[in-house]
Amino acid sequence: MRISRLLAFALPLILSTLSAIAQDNNASHSVAAALDKSADPCVDFYQFACGGWMKNNPIPSDQSIWSRFGELAESNREKLRGILENAAHATVGGKRDPNEQKIGDYYASCMDEAAIEKKGIAVLKPEFDRINAFKDKSALPDLIAHLHSQGINALFNFGSGADFKNAGQVIGQADQGGLSLPDRDYYTKDDPKSVELRKQYVEHVTSMFKLLGDPADKAAAEANAVMNVETALAKGSGDRVERREPERVYHKMPVTEWQGLTPSFSFTRYLTGLGAPTLSSLNVAEPNFFKALDAELKNVSLDDLKTYLRWQLVSGQTDSLPKAFQDQHFNFYGKTLQGAKEIRPRWKRCVAAVDGDLGEALGKVFVEKYYPPEARARTLTMVKQLEEALRRDIGDLPWMSEVTKKQALIKLDAIQNKIGYPSKWRDYTTLKIERGDALGNSLRSNAFEVHRQLMKIGKPLDKQEWQMTPPTVNAYYEPTENNINFPAGILQPPFYDFKADDALNFGGMGAVIGHELTHGFDDQGALFDPQGNLKNWWTPEDEKAFKERTQCIVDEYDKFVAVDDVHVRGKLTLGENTADNGGLRIAYMALMKSLADSSKQPAEIDGFTPEQRVFIGWGQIWCQNQTDQMARLLAINNEHAPGNFRVNGVVQNMPEFQKAFACKAGQPMVSANACRVW
Ligand SMILES: [Zn+2]
Numbered sequence: 001m002r003i004s005r006l007l008a009f010a011l012p013l014i015l016s017t018l019s020a021i022a023q024d025n026n027a028s029h030s031v032a033a034a035l036d037k038s039a040d041p042c043v044d045f046y047q048f049a050c051g052g053w054m055k056n057n058p059i060p061s062d063q064s065i066w067s068r069f070g071e072l073a074e075s076n077r078e079k080l081r082g083i084l085e086n087a088a089h090a091t092v093g094g095k096r097d098p099n100e101q102k103i104g105d106y107y108a109s110c111m112d113e114a115a116i117e118k119k120g121i122a123v124l125k126p127e128f129d130r131i132n133a134f135k136d137k138s139a140l141p142d143l144i145a146h147l148h149s150q151g152i153n154a155l156f157n158f159g160s161g162a163d164f165k166n167a168g169q170v171i172g173q174a175d176q177g178g179l180s181l182p183d184r185d186y187y188t189k190d191d192p193k194s195v196e197l198r199k200q201y202v203e204h205v206t207s208m209f210k211l212l213g214d215p216a217d218k219a220a221a222e223a224n225a226v227m228n229v230e231t232a233l234a235k236g237s238g239d240r241v242e243r244r245e246p247e248r249v250y251h252k253m254p255v256t257e258w259q260g261l262t263p264s265f266s267f268t269r270y271l272t273g274l275g276a277p278t279l280s281s282l283n284v285a286e287p288n289f290f291k292a293l294d295a296e297l298k299n300v301s302l303d304d305l306k307t308y309l310r311w312q313l314v315s316g317q318t319d320s321l322p323k324a325f326q327d328q329h330f331n332f333y334g335k336t337l338q339g340a341k342e343i344r345p346r347w348k349r350c351v352a353a354v355d356g357d358l359g360e361a362l363g364k365v366f367v368e369k370y371y372p373p374e375a376r377a378r379t380l381t382m383v384k385q386l387e388e389a390l391r392r393d394i395g396d397l398p399w400m401s402e403v404t405k406k407q408a409l410i411k412l413d414a415i416q417n418k419i420g421y422p423s424k425w426r427d428y429t430t431l432k433i434e435r436g437d438a439l440g441n442s443l444r445s446n447a448f449e450v451h452r453q454l455m456k457i458g459k460p461l462d463k464q465e466w467q468m469t470p471p472t473v474n475a476y477y478e479p480t481e482n483n484i485n486f487p488a489g490i491l492q493p494p495f496y497d498f499k500a501d502d503a504l505n506f507g508g509m510g511a512v513i514g515h516e517l518t519h520g521f522d523d524q525g526a527l528f529d530p531q532g533n534l535k536n537w538w539t540p541e542d543e544k545a546f547k548e549r550t551q552c553i554v555d556e557y558d559k560f561v562a563v564d565d566v567h568v569r570g571k572l573t574l575g576e577n578t579a580d581n582g583g584l585r586i587a588y589m590a591l592m593k594s595l596a597d598s599s600k601q602p603a604e605i606d607g608f609t610p611e612q613r614v615f616i617g618w619g620q621i622w623c624q625n626q627t628d629q630m631a632r633l634l635a636i637n638n639e640h641a642p643g644n645f646r647v648n649g650v651v652q653n654m655p656e657f658q659k660a661f662a663c664k665a666g667q668p669m670v671s672a673n674a675c676r677v678w
Pocket residue numbers: 004005006007515516519575576579
């Protein structure tokens with residue numbers, strides 16, 4: 001939760017050919033093709049901006065959502081594939097550098113399906129033996145430490161992160177975890193869809209145990225045991241909306257106090273087994289969860305606990321197991337949960353695995369090949385323009401006192417801009433990648449990352465580090481570091497196009513930059529000071545005015561229907577919606593300034609004024625199609641509203657939009673109760 005991202009969900013990408021946008025360098029043409037000119041922009045602007053795109057871009061069969069983000073990520077993925085195939089084949093003559101050896105051999109091992117099939121489930125035998133040898137609950141901390149050290153999901157989470165109230169310092173962080181469905185609500189809600197999904201989940205777990213060789217009746221009993229353990233953990237877990245409040249997940253305490261919450265499980269023994277540095281205190285994000293964990297550990301039988309751990313081990317490693325496991329995993333998580341029709345081709349899953357496990361080794365080559373220095377310079381110029389616009393916007397706010405404005409500007413000035421890729425690349429020297437050992441490569445990569453995170457505890461926070469890899473089509477603001485981060489992967493059309501006019505680029509990349517800057521001042525970001533500390537810098541009157549204004553946004557988005565009877569969750573999406581509204585406003589302001597400063601800008605392109613094109617640019621980055629299953633899943637879990645509401649929810653609050661398209665009072669894109677925070 002520490003990261004506010006433009007897209008919380010890494011969109012899985014499909015389509016085996018280069019996307020239309022990547023092949024088409026004519027920005028003006030692709031803008032026109034995406035429009036639906038039969039739609040009235042004042043009635044449904046999203047339909048106007050994206051109707052053509054939606055019609056011409058059905059969801060590929062191996063996807064559950066297809067969007068402009070997805071198209072671009074697909075295009076990046078093709079490039080990564082080329083890099084990886086080169087690295088995988090260049091084995092003769094020892095010409096590969098250590099990073100090329102790692103990414104090449106990782107990819108080749110992942111792609112060697114015949115070897116994976118031949119090894120079968122025997123690859124997991126040492127891990128199963130370890131679980132089977134577990135004879136006494138008092139030894140559980142050793143076993144969990146071993147599983148966690150390899151990144152295997154089990155019972156709870158432990159890692160590191162900035163101390164919210166002393167943000168320059170990294171501390172240990174313990175949190176809820178151990179579930180296999182996307183949220184605790186999936187275990188606790190009683191509506192027919194939730195009940196049905198639980199039934200399908202238990203069937204899936206049963207099938208996986210059968211694939212491991214267990215008889216049908218035993219497998220069914222095991223699946224129920226898994227469900228019981230996970231349901232107990234879910235009941236102790238915190239609510240997704242409540243967990244957006246930083247104070248609610250900040251409970252710094254001595255290790256002895258953490259131990260007091262879960263007397264049945266020795267955390268000292270666990271931390272030793274894990275190889276964590278010595279801790280005196282840590283943040284326990286959800287104390288109630290650790291109480292519930294204790295109750296469950298007392299209640300559950302040893303055999304059921306072992307069953308649950310076997311399940312977690314297998315479920316997390318299916319891509320390194322025979323095809324039957326991969327297909328079964330897809331049937332539930334891809335098909336049932338998300339509505340995709342086909343499993344993603346192997347190469348796409350392998351590219352994603354290398355990006356996930358060796359992201360900066362792969363990203364370094366990606367950047368060298370595809371990210372020219374001038375792209376970074378252009379982005380930096382735009383960031384400065386957006387910062388300047390936000391500065392003017394804050395200065396003009398009618399509802400904020402001069403005292404708080406001054407503080408807000410200090411925070412704005414302190415925001416660090418990170419663009420493209422890290423200034424210092426991660427060193428993977430100690431990570432061993434072996435050709436032909438797909439599972440071992442995956443587990444050793446997990447172990448490398450777990451160890452890397454643990455070693456940060458007790459040290460100063462490294463604000464130069466990135467939490468996304470360079471090819472990622474996404475961006476984020478980090479409240480505890482007060483910085484904005486734009487990976488190289490997103491700094492391309494349709495977000496930013498060298499050949500396009502300013503208006504379009506300000507509506508795309510400009511608004512994305514504005515969005516991330518505004519996160520520093522959304523309902524979460526505004527709670528952190530310029531140094532990233534959870535510390536109030538508001539006067540009580542200004543805080544009250546701010547909350548009234550954010551409540552307007554909560555109420556507005558609560559009314560939107562995502563699918564069937566499922567509404568967008570106004571409170572869950574508040575931070576993102578605030579950032580969207582602020583981001584497009586300051587992008588618009590920055591464009592107006594840029595137009596005023598330049599005499600060379602065209603008055604109209606394709607019949608649209610710059611004032612219209614900035615909104616079209618915004619609308620078109622959010623074009624998407626998704627399955628009903630995905631719409632439901634995202635409405636429950638995603639902190640971002642669906643694309644259509646990210647567009648219409650913002651423009652209906654903006655008199656500038658209504659003026660640009662000559663909309664009249666009473667039309668749907670003219671809100672009678674327009675919200676404005678920033
Ligand atoms: Zn965001």
